[in-house]
Amino acid sequence: MHQVERAIFDLRRGLPVVVIAGDTRVLVQAIEGATDASVSGLAGHAGGTPALVLSRHRLAILGEPEARGAARLSLPEGTGRRRLVDLAFGIAPEVAMEPEALAGWRRSLEPAQAADRAALALMRRALLIPAALVARVSEAQRSAVEARVSEGTWLAVGAEQAERCLEGSVGMLQRVSEAQIPLADASDCRFILFREPDGLREHVAVVIGEPRSGDVAVPLRLHSACLTGDLFGSLRCDCGEQLRNAVADIQALGGGVLLYLAQEGRGIGLANKLRAYTLQDSGLDTLDADQILGFGEDERRYGVAVDMLDALGIRRVQLLTNNPGKMSALAEGGIEVVERQALYGSLNDHNRRYLSAKSERAGHLLDAVFDGDQGPTARS
Template sequence: AWADALADAAPAESAALALMRRALLIPAALVARVAPERRAAVAAEVADGTLLEVPVEAAARCQEARGLLKRISEARIPLEDAFDSRFILFREPDGLREHVAVVIGAPETAAGPVPLRLHSACLTGDLFGSLRCDCGEQLRNAVAEIEALGGGVLLYLAQEGRGIGLANKLRAYTRQDAGLDTLDADHSLGFAEDERRYAVAVDMLASLGIRRVQLLTNNPGKIAALTDGGIEVASRQALYGTLNDHNRRYLSAKAERAGHMLEGVLNGKARQR
């Protein structure tokens, strides 16, 4: 697995893998040492712009954008299930990823914890209604539930495929069709079971002035990440989609191997089709 390879790698190799991961490429890199007699020539090519030099320390930190997120633009966008909604766009410093805070109602005036959903982008599920996951239903259910709770925030995070990107998610789907479950498919490509980081979510909440939340999630990792970032998770509320024959294996793997709290949907207490 990528995580094992990274743990065992030397600093230069680890930094190279981190750069691949940041670029949403398969985490594999060719690393070569520069011979002493070639260093002057390489330095000259760096100086004239032929080669790009990235210090190992900077490359190793490329996944971290804490404190560097920029609030770029916003607009009022009425939604079918939440008429009073604003979209606020945040951009990471390298411009590769943009995240959106969907602010429903006026959560800044809430006396208690703010209803919050962290939703990782899923093109196939959110936009096209893929039956391989429950993401699209979770997204729509979250908006409706936040509205029903009197307002709150949905953070739409650019973390497709648990952070591996769309191209790699499609590769993983092909491997699932050959028999692997969702976690083993990611591992076979060199990724950990979940490549997402939530420092950007903490920064977005700080920009919105939100420090105490009621989190709509089934993922204990999100609770831990927010807590570690100084956000008080006052309570958790389950959020399910629909169980079907296409996503049953996916949801079971998340529950049994990744610890997601999906008893309600897997035990038949939520809707099925």
């Protein structure tokens, strides 16, 4: 894991890393931060023309809706950064590129190999656009690349290890610190901070009151961090209201736990969430906007929540949610969801389309939200 962590930081800084898959060496670079010089430089270092690895979600935008997985797109020599951005996350690549060229590039698609899949996993873990510039190292350049790795200029990481980075480190969550913090709706609260072993993310368990022990189901809310809604009161979602309502509801139920998870934007990160908001302003709904960027409808994983509950000795819960996916994820992790309780915020003109997409396309249990013109709304 140590090399993967360092590789993620290098990719975020715009540096290439070497992914090793068997006897193959592949230079990998993020699309974000790439320049025309760095793109051509990657080709020179590898001794061959780079390719672009794209997720199946992005491939659907490029006219490949039947793609079952990621694929690599061969790039003509001299392809610059602007074209890469158009292909990787441009809203309408067919407008920015000649239709004949786009069709030709689609015909050059090949299934992603181990190093390609590892590259996409690293991008996702780094909260970057899930597209990667890759270049297989030729035999002529292999010794030069290995020399750069030996001298510490570049990092090398195994493809299998990198591909597993999205799974996190189950059972290795670190309980770091805690403190009593009274809240407006619950004066008896204890905040417990957990850190993932790679140090990239920290999550907080808010223990409200004295949760009942034994076989009694503990009231529980899994709340994904939302800077814009939780802190600034954004009207584009109802996250802030749900957060505060969850604290009040758990207090009224006699105590329980709220897990505040570092999963901004359904797991795509704040930078990509803001990009998705800009796309929504052009008329897309939240799910289509995420797909334009190469993401699925929900990139969150809940293994860390299961680990936090294990650390707190909680195995049976009364879950405050409207998202069946959270119920399934906890059950798969061995947590018994005894009961579900809906959790609502307020419907407004700014979040109506967002909530409609969640209800109609993502299967969230929001029928009561849209009963009548006005009324409560919910976010998972």
